[in-house]
Amino acid sequence: MxxxxxxxxxxxxxxxxxxxxxxxxxxxxxxxxxxxxxxxxxxxxxxxxxxxxxxxxxxxxxxxxxxxxxxxxxxxxxxxxxxxxxxxxxxxxxxxxxxxxxxxxxxxxxxxxxxxxxxxxxxxxxxxxxxxxxxxxxxxxxxxxxxxxxxxxxxxxxxCSTTWIMTSGNSGTLVEKFGKKWYFLTTDYAFGHSEQDDYTKQVTALGGTIVGGALVPVGTPDFSSYLIQARAAKPDVLCLLLAGDDQINAMKQITQFGINKDMHIAGALFELEQIAALP
Structure with a gap:
């Protein structure tokens, strides 16, 4: 592929x-x-x-x-x-x-x-x-x-697909298999806002709850403060609504902090280029 x-x-x-x-x-x-x-x-x-x-x-x-x-x-x-x-x-x-x-x-x-x-x-x-x-x-x-x-x-x-298409493609499965309490890390521009709006509508319609979230400026190198806040909220699902290098940096630091051992990591779009850039 x-x-x-x-x-x-x-x-x-x-x-x-x-x-x-x-x-x-x-x-x-x-x-x-x-x-x-x-x-x-x-x-x-x-x-x-x-x-x-x-x-x-x-x-x-x-x-x-x-x-x-x-x-x-x-x-x-x-x-x-x-x-x-x-x-x-x-x-x-x-x-x-x-x-x-x-x-x-x-x-x-x-x-x-x-x-x-x-x-x-x-x-x-x-x-x-x-x-x-x-x-x-x-x-x-x-x-x-x-x-x-x-x-x-x-x-x-x-x-390309819309954010509604992407989020509706997996929201039901994520709620069913991973849990109903969600926390968002969202890139602070049009793409992230659209994804979060769509997921919020879909997850709440499925009986889920949004327990928190944070807007992340584009080009953020250090996600430690955001991950500490996410861990404190104790969600079932940490939903990454990021793009480009931000997505790569967040996933690296999630592993370093062991966040993936405390909660499920999910999202609508994980590009092959980003996955290839991980260790």
Whole structure:
């Protein structure tokens, strides 16, 4: 299911599917020609994602997936006999930076549409930018519900799951097998808020109780104070609603503190890249 690239991280099968979905769909609609001339205008895909910062471990994998998909399409003649180019800009996990980079891709490279974004807050910003500039945005990594819910617009499509889909997929099993008293460690931005809201609705509907929780700033290196508070609450389930390096650091320290011996550790999204980064 996955290959480990020693010099550049991990590319997982799901990442290839998510980031290549829009490209692959287009190739199925039109039969490719075996080659193109030098004068053929390329289809330019502007990919805004994280190559630095807290979300880089995920963003870099998504970028490799998009580049792989483009290479595979180009081997088969591209799309409508036009070569596909993936032009990458680093959003550094910041909505403001993401919009600046999208603007650069549009103004300087004249991209045809946008894809990418791992941070859901960036996804929401790029969605609005794309709609305002009459460009399509195919989101490959922003899971927040409202992207294709209350904040949905004509320009935005999504190839990844929503937080409601992820949380509803395991909330019943977790309550049944692990217990009804839950504590959240939640990343303090759109993705974490959406996950916590969804889990809270589902767990309480199943007869569970939320005994506490904490909002964790993005880029937190030390989780000791949060884990001490979680242990004091004595939950059945410690639910990690984190992302990127935060998830990795939290899981390492949970093991170091022996928290996993006192309670069950759960969550909606544990990426292969994060698991691969653990000792």
């Amino acid at each position: 996955s290959d480990q690239n020693k010099s550049g991280g991990l590319i997982d099968r799901r990442g290839l599917i998510k980031t290549g979905a829009a490209l692959g769909a287009a190739s199925l609609l039109y039969p490719p020609k075996p080659s193109w001339g030098a004068s053929e205008t390329p289809i330019k895909i502007g990919m805004v994602d994280s190559t630095t910062g807290n979300f880089a471990v995920l963003g870099q994998s998504a970028i490799k997936g998009a580049q792989f998909a483009a290479a595979e399409l180009n081997k088969k003649g591209g799309i409508l006999s036009r070569p596909v180019q993936v032009l990458v800009e680093d959003d550094a996990g910041s909505p403001g930076t993401g919009v600046d980079k999208a603007s650069r891709l549009l103004d300087q490279s004249q991209v045809d549409f946008f894809t990418g974004t791992t941070n859901s807050a960036v996804s929401l910003s790029i969605s609005q930018f794309a709609a305002a500039h009459n460009k399509l945005f195919v989101c490959s990594g922003g899971h927040v519900d409202k992207l294709t819910g209350p904040a949905c617009n004509w320009a935005t499509f999504r190839t």
